[in-house]
Amino acid sequence: MTELVIRPLVAGEESLFDSMPDPLPQLRQVGYADGIAGGGYRPEHTWVALRAGRVIGRAAWLLPPGAVGAPWLERFDLAAEPEVGAALLRAAHEALGGPQRYYAAVPAHWRRRPEVLAVVKAPMAAARLVGLVERGERLRCSWTGTPLPTTAGRYTFRPATDTAEINAMVARISEPDILTGKEIALAVGGVDLATDPLAWLNSPAGDWRIGIHAGKPVGLVGTAGDACYPLIAYLGLFDEAVRGELLAEAVRALAAGGAREVLADVDAHRVVVLAELERTGFRQLRSRVIFEPAASTPSGSGVTHG
Known part of the structure; x- marks a missing residue:
């Protein structure tokens, strides 16, 4: 041979x-x-x-x-x-x-x-x-303009006040639903996206959206419209019921800024989160x-x- x-x-x-x-x-x-x-x-x-x-x-x-x-x-x-x-x-x-x-x-x-x-x-x-x-x-998922589902209107949303508010909420969330690019953040910047997302994301605090119910925060989402692709970088919840509406709110905000595609990464074992992404119009692109x-x-x- x-x-x-x-x-x-x-x-x-x-x-x-x-x-x-x-x-x-x-x-x-x-x-x-x-x-x-x-x-x-x-x-x-x-x-x-x-x-x-x-x-x-x-x-x-x-x-x-x-x-x-x-x-x-x-x-x-x-x-x-x-x-x-x-x-x-x-x-x-x-x-x-x-x-x-x-x-x-x-x-x-x-x-x-x-x-x-x-x-x-x-x-x-x-x-x-x-x-x-x-x-x-x-799993990497992609939204490419599919009409967003209608929401019940149970929640309201507002921009984060400042980085201190974001950090305080992140500290209370042990397992975020979505962390897009967490492998790259760790390998390139040495950053744990789950515990310190602002050390990696350079988007302003106002790009983070907070879900409110009965006057209290129930979840937050951080987006990045100026990365390689517009993406949902972080999604963390205190109340799982807000997941769908918070996802739709994040996509809506990115689309209003001109995004034609939005990416989101999710662990394959998080089947409930994946199902909600698909209901919002995301489709799987690839696995890692x-x-x-x-x-x-x-x-x-x-x-x-x-």
């Missing part, structure tokens, strides 16, 4: 990475060449597995300029058996100082789509072979399966590293 060579890219080899056909072209993601130009992808953080000069596996770790955390595995494609992918990851982990998080992006409803399962089975198996452990799944390093990682591959 032709010898397998595993090595990092060198500057100028962007076309080698892209020579492997994209197995999931329906996913919305930054192209590798664009990521190199923006500084998030780097040749030394990008590894390939080659057989007879052809790329049969590729992995790119992402670390945006100015990020305070470690790079995470953003792109991992494999046209070979899982053991090849595992050898690729082991070699890269050794150079990177140890295993890193892997955010496996997959199309929406991927578990019910045999053609997608056929693509993601090998890289996910490779991740498990090197000791990465699945720690959850995050989160793999994290376990306490120990298998070693040894018997493969030549170029």
Whole structure:
């Protein structure tokens, strides 16, 4: 069998990475060449597995300029058996100082789509072979102009008074419903979006909306209209009954500001929140399966590293 060579890219080899056909072209993601130009992808953080000069596996770790955390595995494609992918990851982990998080992006409803399962089975198996452990799944949903449901009018809404009011309410909410981009906030800024959203979001306090019932706050939502895409960054509740109306209020405010699409991320196990998003007109765009390093990682591959 032709010898397998595993090595990092060198500057100028962007076309080698892209020579492997994209197995999931329906996913919305930054192209590798664009990521190199923006500084998030780097040749030394990008590894390939080659057989007879052809790329049969590729992995790119992402670390945006100015990020305070470690790079995470953003792109991992494999046209070979899982053991090849595992050898690729082991070699890269050794150079990177140890295993890193892997955010496996997959199309929406991927578990019910045999053609997608056929693509993601090998890289996910490779991740498990090197000791990465699945720690959850995050769904990205998108609203694109669907008419909003009518509301009962039980609640009123007002802008947040100031950052102190926002922080005081956030401190009382142990598990927010929606945290959009929380992985990026943690990896890039070292910020826990659940407990300190204002450290990451630069929108003014007036962009936060507070739901009121019987004169008392029952929930708040923080939006960002000037991010990569308009999004619902944070949604936290004291009364679950306000969820639907507060979601609709947030989308309505963003749409009034010109948004044609609004994004929201939710943990896959939060089925009630997901159902309310869908009732508001959101549809699933993609999933992100989160793999994290376990306490120990298998070693040894018997493969030549170029």
